[in-house]
Amino acid sequence: MLTRTTPTLSDGTPIEDLVRPATREVELRVLSDREIYELEMERVFGKTWLLLGHASEIPNAGDFVMRDMGNDSVIVARDRDGSIHVSLNVCPHRGMRVCLADAGNTPVHKCIYHGWAFKPNGEFVGSPVAEEKMHGEILPKSELGLRKARVHIYAGLIFATWNIEGPSFDEFLGDMKWYYDMIFNRTKGGWEVLGPPQRFIVNANWKAAGEQSAADGFHTLTLHRWLDEMFGNGGSELTSTMYGVEVGSEHGHALRCQSLSKKFARAKDFDNGSMSIEERWNILPAPGCTPEMLDEVRANLTPEQMEQLMTNPPQVGGMFPNVLLACIYAPQPDGRILGSMALHTYIPRGPDKLEFVNWVFCESGTSQEDRDVMLKNTIFMLGTSGLVEQDDSDTWPHMTLSARGTQGRKATMKYQAINANPPPKNWRGPGLVYDGFTKDDTQWNWWMYWRELMLSAD
Amino acid sequence: MLTRTTPTLSDGTPIEDLVRPATREVELRVLSDREIYELEMERVFGKTWLLLGHASEIPNAGDFVMRDMGNDSVIVARDRDGSIHVSLNVCPHRGMRVCLADAGNTPVHKCIYHGWAFKPNGEFVGSPVAEEKMHGEILPKSELGLRKARVHIYAGLIFATWNIEGPSFDEFLGDMKWYYDMIFNRTKGGWEVLGPPQRFIVNANWKAAGEQSAADGFHTLTLHRWLDEMFGNGGSELTSTMYGVEVGSEHGHALRCQSLSKKFARAKDFDNGSMSIEERWNILPAPGCTPEMLDEVRANLTPEQMEQLMTNPPQVGGMFPNVLLACIYAPQPDGRILGSMALHTYIPRGPDKLEFVNWVFCESGTSQEDRDVMLKNTIFMLGTSGLVEQDDSDTWPHMTLSARGTQGRKATMKYQAINANPPPKNWRGPGLVYDGFTKDDTQWNWWMYWRELMLSAD
Amino acid sequence: MLTRTTPTLSDGTPIEDLVRPATREVELRVLSDREIYELEMERVFGKTWLLLGHASEIPNAGDFVMRDMGNDSVIVARDRDGSIHVSLNVCPHRGMRVCLADAGNTPVHKCIYHGWAFKPNGEFVGSPVAEEKMHGEILPKSELGLRKARVHIYAGLIFATWNIEGPSFDEFLGDMKWYYDMIFNRTKGGWEVLGPPQRFIVNANWKAAGEQSAADGFHTLTLHRWLDEMFGNGGSELTSTMYGVEVGSEHGHALRCQSLSKKFARAKDFDNGSMSIEERWNILPAPGCTPEMLDEVRANLTPEQMEQLMTNPPQVGGMFPNVLLACIYAPQPDGRILGSMALHTYIPRGPDKLEFVNWVFCESGTSQEDRDVMLKNTIFMLGTSGLVEQDDSDTWPHMTLSARGTQGRKATMKYQAINANPPPKNWRGPGLVYDGFTKDDTQWNWWMYWRELMLSAD
Amino acid sequence: MSTDVAPALAPAELDQAAPRRIMIGSELYSRIVEAYYDEAETLDALRFAEWTEWLAKDVRYTCPQRLTRSLKDQDKSIDRRVMHFDENHGTLSARVRRLRGNSAFAEDPPSRTRRLITNIRITEADEPGAYAVRSYFLLTRSRFENANLALMSGERRDIVRDLGDRFELASREIILDQAVLGMPNLAIFL
Amino acid sequence: MSTDVAPALAPAELDQAAPRRIMIGSELYSRIVEAYYDEAETLDALRFAEWTEWLAKDVRYTCPQRLTRSLKDQDKSIDRRVMHFDENHGTLSARVRRLRGNSAFAEDPPSRTRRLITNIRITEADEPGAYAVRSYFLLTRSRFENANLALMSGERRDIVRDLGDRFELASREIILDQAVLGMPNLAIFL
Amino acid sequence: MSTDVAPALAPAELDQAAPRRIMIGSELYSRIVEAYYDEAETLDALRFAEWTEWLAKDVRYTCPQRLTRSLKDQDKSIDRRVMHFDENHGTLSARVRRLRGNSAFAEDPPSRTRRLITNIRITEADEPGAYAVRSYFLLTRSRFENANLALMSGERRDIVRDLGDRFELASREIILDQAVLGMPNLAIFL
Numbered sequence A, B, C: 001m002l003t004r005t006t007p008t009l010s011d012g013t014p015i016e017d018l019v020r021p022a023t024r025e026v027e028l029r030v031l032s033d034r035e036i037y038e039l040e041m042e043r044v045f046g047k048t049w050l051l052l053g054h055a056s057e058i059p060n061a062g063d064f065v066m067r068d069m070g071n072d073s074v075i076v077a078r079d080r081d082g083s084i085h086v087s088l089n090v091c092p093h094r095g096m097r098v099c100l101a102d103a104g105n106t107p108v109h110k111c112i113y114h115g116w117a118f119k120p121n122g123e124f125v126g127s128p129v130a131e132e133k134m135h136g137e138i139l140p141k142s143e144l145g146l147r148k149a150r151v152h153i154y155a156g157l158i159f160a161t162w163n164i165e166g167p168s169f170d171e172f173l174g175d176m177k178w179y180y181d182m183i184f185n186r187t188k189g190g191w192e193v194l195g196p197p198q199r200f201i202v203n204a205n206w207k208a209a210g211e212q213s214a215a216d217g218f219h220t221l222t223l224h225r226w227l228d229e230m231f232g233n234g235g236s237e238l239t240s241t242m243y244g245v246e247v248g249s250e251h252g253h254a255l256r257c258q259s260l261s262k263k264f265a266r267a268k269d270f271d272n273g274s275m276s277i278e279e280r281w282n283i284l285p286a287p288g289c290t291p292e293m294l295d296e297v298r299a300n301l302t303p304e305q306m307e308q309l310m311t312n313p314p315q316v317g318g319m320f321p322n323v324l325l326a327c328i329y330a331p332q333p334d335g336r337i338l339g340s341m342a343l344h345t346y347i348p349r350g351p352d353k354l355e356f357v358n359w360v361f362c363e364s365g366t367s368q369e370d371r372d373v374m375l376k377n378t379i380f381m382l383g384t385s386g387l388v389e390q391d392d393s394d395t396w397p398h399m400t401l402s403a404r405g406t407q408g409r410k411a412t413m414k415y416q417a418i419n420a421n422p423p424p425k426n427w428r429g430p431g432l433v434y435d436g437f438t439k440d441d442t443q444w445n446w447w448m449y450w451r452e453l454m455l456s457a458d
Numbered sequence D, E, F: 001m002s003t004d005v006a007p008a009l010a011p012a013e014l015d016q017a018a019p020r021r022i023m024i025g026s027e028l029y030s031r032i033v034e035a036y037y038d039e040a041e042t043l044d045a046l047r048f049a050e051w052t053e054w055l056a057k058d059v060r061y062t063c064p065q066r067l068t069r070s071l072k073d074q075d076k077s078i079d080r081r082v083m084h085f086d087e088n089h090g091t092l093s094a095r096v097r098r099l100r101g102n103s104a105f106a107e108d109p110p111s112r113t114r115r116l117i118t119n120i121r122i123t124e125a126d127e128p129g130a131y132a133v134r135s136y137f138l139l140t141r142s143r144f145e146n147a148n149l150a151l152m153s154g155e156r157r158d159i160v161r162d163l164g165d166r167f168e169l170a171s172r173e174i175i176l177d178q179a180v181l182g183m184p185n186l187a188i189f190l
């Protein structure tokens, strides 16, 4: 009898064959198959850590936002003691959605159907007409709360997982934390969200977006060629940005680091050892940072991280399975270079639909004036109307359509551009390091981790 | 090999585990699972008696309405001899829908595709160009009619089933008939429909509505709290209406009876034995009845039923699987108390969609003036724009969405509020009788019967 | 374990039972079942020759149109050498749709995602930044082209199949070619397309349209009865047109031939042997032809075909699986008789959706004036707004809805009207020949071939 | 002037001697259009109490059912027996009162709606100073995270009274276009 | 005035010296708008015979196809070779005659339709007393128990002639917005 | 005048002393309507460069988010922090420049769009010669072979300046009706 725990799809295909290490190919059907999608909801979204938002979205006791873990709605709420809790937004009584608003503040979440009430931490408070014990006596009240997810706050970012006994968040990040820390964990105040996330539906499988996030540099050259047309000087500026260092992980996380000395004229001497951290930082602080922030950044990062930040900072990338991050330089007409800081999640909404969620951030120490500029810049480039990402969101649906075809689904996605270079000399960071032209390695790692999870028993 | 007749779903779940008697829980996945839905169409809607309408909708020979039995369209037609027939609305020739209008009158239903013709009773009349025998000679004409359902007319209500050899309608109602008769079978003329039913789509599994109909009194207290806000006097009137007697059945039927003496000041002495039937009836006739109707009601009901009607009349409830009935008191500004009489069916339209069908009725002896008032009252409270039911129809979809989530579908609906009281003293009626605050027993019975049907072989 | 290659559906139904030769019945579920649909995409649309368009749509090197083979998008392009190629419109890199326009001209099809480029014949040209070999070194460039279908051009009509080693196109047509040649292959210039095809969605299973095309004459009498109402003289003209000769094939192709002597007063002596080909042709040339074309038609057809054309020309019919063809007489107010020449394909878009594609044609030798008249005539009768076919496209959805019902899907489509007549005396053509009133034989052949394909292993 | 098959689909007044038309572009026409745009804004902005001010004390507000009937029975395609709305000032006010309470859960959180009003045609009504206003509407309704707009189209057949500085709605009949509504309720006003 | 990429999408007359605009609010503009609203009502009420009265004897009524073409080929996105409609007075009358018979099954039971007409822009046409009227429409169409409205949007590019007491339609070109129509037929008029 | 629950949904200017209304039917009103119809035509015909001519040099063009909030929090249902558009003349021009290049793939092949503009209400703005124009729109968008029109509805809250022979758009705020947009991008202008 076929069950979900066998490593075979109902048509007899071994799951392991969907991703073929021998030729670095992935069967296109993974972008459209409903059975695979259902398995993913268990084995990927039921098992990994998922990004839900940022603590600055719910600063006060009782604040909550409604978010999604895979295809499940959850309540992310701050309790009276300041702790943040993530609870399944499904009433234990009859399954009604308890929270119906995108955001709000309440000391008690009361289900509108029969009135069962829950604390921000998910605990059951009681049901109306207490003396009638309408919640019965079969289960103790302690078992009638909202189902709670395991929560981890990383640099203000709220992560949660249903995998209560599974790896810790730090284990999940692994080596990559060294790099992520350079982005999220560098200042005292940390990141701050600039408002609620943009949300829109793309008729595409979530993995079309997911695999790109980890970290497809190459497509920029063609799909975002307008960047060259509009901002280039007639040459092929974009091609030069294809060179850099990609950092990956067996867990599918990925980041692209770019050499400042190659990217910015003002930074041409940044990696020849001639300049101090201070000198370099004053000329070009990390994206989103200001010169004044140096002291706190230094306090938070190791000297090796500082050096990395001043030579080859990570700028874009992803976090498995469905996070894209951008922390990029945003040159201004006045010559200043600010930052554009954003995180996306790609919420699966069926085998052929995803919800694109786009948060925009700044460092909490950023001035109001700079915030405005950074926000406008980011809206211009990323998200709903972003000139870069509007091309991506019109592309993924075509891939998903291809994967629905009976012949199309037999095609493969190929990750055969292999980086064979050694890490750059003096590279300070851990992880799988790929130097040179952007190749397919980190994306391939992403698929291999997806495969590993898909092969794991429930 | 898995087949529909095994009591196991394709993922290995035993069907019997979906409803768990030990803890009175039902797995939430029943509200979204397509495989369960398909089974229900066979084992529930293919087996039980289904309400299709009322004889007064098709008073004349040739009259017909197009209705639904589960996910199948049927023609409900009156033949020349006055008999009512229910036929599958699928042409035996090539499957075209034979009847295309919601209602009408015709002596012959002619398929527009190739012209095969059928009588109101479903019999095959012939095909065009008779001499060419375009219906062939393999099957006799007697086997070329529309497929006929088994029909039962109960107090003017038209029921039908595909279960040709199964239990009779009276067996289906069982003990509950004693109570239903008090509602449907009390006057000589019986109920009369006030017009075609309201119809609208709710994006919810039919069972979200079905289980509520049998008979969830408790949700009124919270979901319909506006009743207290608008009509209450600042206290909690609604809570008092939570007390009453619920009557249920192993077949999932359920009714809520409410004590008149507790509900209406004018009826405070109705159950202390001090007043005759006449006296009480004149003060407060059954909902929808007028004082003049007493004689015919007495002629139709037993003294025990009359006494029940004057003390604890059934007012709302359901009939398994998809019928809700309301026959409630409707107090008027002028002090009169009229009735609001309605029946709903919840037609399954997929695992996450139902069609809400709402008929409004009156006793055939009701004056035109009272009809108008009763109809307006009912429209105000029930159905499309009804102030009570608009809350319900916005609730069921959320339950269905919850049940789609991979974690959500593992949650359960709980029916753990158990009524442990004995029936009220001197209770006259049969059935499973639950006295006191509204609890979960009748709804639980509903699920147990659903489970029984779902476990039966085809 | 169930796999696609077993001849059994997942509910245990043997595929062969879906079509029942003993009683000439087809289970209605074939019009709604998703599993059957998926199998069809492999075993029918993955195996047979499919019509994609006409060479005159892409006259120049580099011209292309985007078309569909079953549920797969393909590029139909003309190469520099004039040859026509059909390639799967799925980028071998990551599955993006390579061609995004309905039509155009380009020497190179460049994928917008990462820039892989392909020739009109599907060959891989290269990827950007050639020195970086972004297509890797695992596969040779020769294996990185678009997947190519096998192409056959028949009288200008473009056919393709995924069945690379399967039967030739001529084998596929078999005996029927003798008749098709009379339509498509009769003039030197052949057919010419009058513009891009009309396209619209019908919420119906493709087989509801497919089985009708092969060749359901009988429905005209009822569904298109307006023809009699509007053009008849009060009698039943349509009934007389039900008589003729149907020609079928074991491959499901079908054509209806009609006796000119019975249809047109001016042709009453056409088959009594008294008139020469020239005499008859001048009075009534083949539909869409002009008197001047006689010489070239004679050059292309055998004397037997000429005689057939002047007595019983094929006029409507289909080509398995999803082609309808019409090449019918179009009488004009001025007494002239022109032709209406059209081809449809019914593209499967899911179990309950098809795309209706309607090309209108003329002989390439037709004058501009006649073209205009023929085109307007055809638009008036066929396709989007065609007065005949608008009835068909509103009928097929009802059949599909019937087939979704749990009881409805158990009904059958019946093909029990059997033609028992011998072929007409002196019948010159091959194939299965059915003389007399239009019966169900050719449609039954269609289903039998469908069954044969559905039972074949992948 | 017409022997068409479906006179019953025409507004009743067309069956009689044609009433005087209020010309598009006339001041009266424009003032009435303004009142309709303001009404739409009021409802879309959830200012329900303000909306009730535009209802005449004797207002009648109905929404018949639509049935799928054959062409020859088109006069029965609008059925005024059991309607979706059958309201007067009292019941409409009560509906508004509910919406402004704390427990009108069908509309809390509220739908985001938009009432696009087009094709406004006006004639004099029988009552002096009153006008028969027919208009088409497209209602879009968005709830929760649903990315598909729920739609409803139809015609309003109204009588409005000119009160000099403003108009009031004396009656409204809403002719919907669906036999089975695509929305789970009419917890909103049309 | 514009070097934009897609001049072909503009109505033809814009390529020439701009014709005189009929101002919104002018009496002529208002009279024409009224004719359009009346036409919509006539069609939505299935009064087809009445509709033919508004068609000029020499009317030309067409509906080109739309193709998905790349930006640089936008001049080919409207294709007038094989159209969805290509009609004259005779064929339109025949269509109406069919609809009024007993066997126009594609529209029996009839669709419930609504034609919302907006964005009406008018200029003088070449022919004296004739006007080029461009308008947008949204058509909603409901059939049977389907709870989803079928939609079609587009632009009508018309020429109407002022006959003094009424207008007549001299030509109409319907520019649809879909390359693949979402409806199973155009058994209705646009 | 209203104690309704959701004043925040009302345009800001309603909270102050009511500004003077530009009457429907007035010449000024009609001229502005004409400008709106022309704008819609310009955008639907992909004449983007022409469209930028109608933008004031100091134009501000924004599209706030909509959130599903409980009735009591309706003032927070429009959120102007992170918006879908937050543009000025420079960024809008850059967007147009991109669209007219060779690689604006999000709109190549272009969408076929239709902007139906209705419910136009105009008042005087604070700045002399400027007007506050509120209008409703329904946008239909068709891409590729998709047979379903993508829809977006909402309100535009604009300030336009009268330049004598034409108007210019000084600011636009687009209030959408969805918390989660049903389109994969806003690669088009609203």
Ligand code: FES
Pocket (backbone or CB within 6 Å): A091, A092, A093, A094, A095, A096, A111, A112, A113, A114, A115, A116
């Ligand atoms: S479902 Fe939440 S209280 Fe009953």
Ligand code: FES
Pocket (backbone or CB within 6 Å): B091, B092, B093, B094, B095, B096, B111, B112, B113, B114, B115, B116
């Ligand atoms: S399908 Fe009904 S007559 Fe053929």
Ligand code: FES
Pocket (backbone or CB within 6 Å): C091, C092, C093, C094, C095, C096, C111, C112, C113, C114, C115, C116
């Ligand atoms: S998907 Fe086509 S080039 Fe990458």
Ligand SMILES: [Fe+3]
Pocket (backbone or CB within 6 Å): A219, A220, A223, A224, A388, A389, A392
């Ligand atoms: Fe990108």
Ligand SMILES: [Fe+3]
Pocket (backbone or CB within 6 Å): B219, B220, B223, B224, B388, B389, B392
């Ligand atoms: Fe309720």
Ligand SMILES: [Fe+3]
Pocket (backbone or CB within 6 Å): C219, C220, C223, C224, C388, C389, C392
């Ligand atoms: Fe036909």
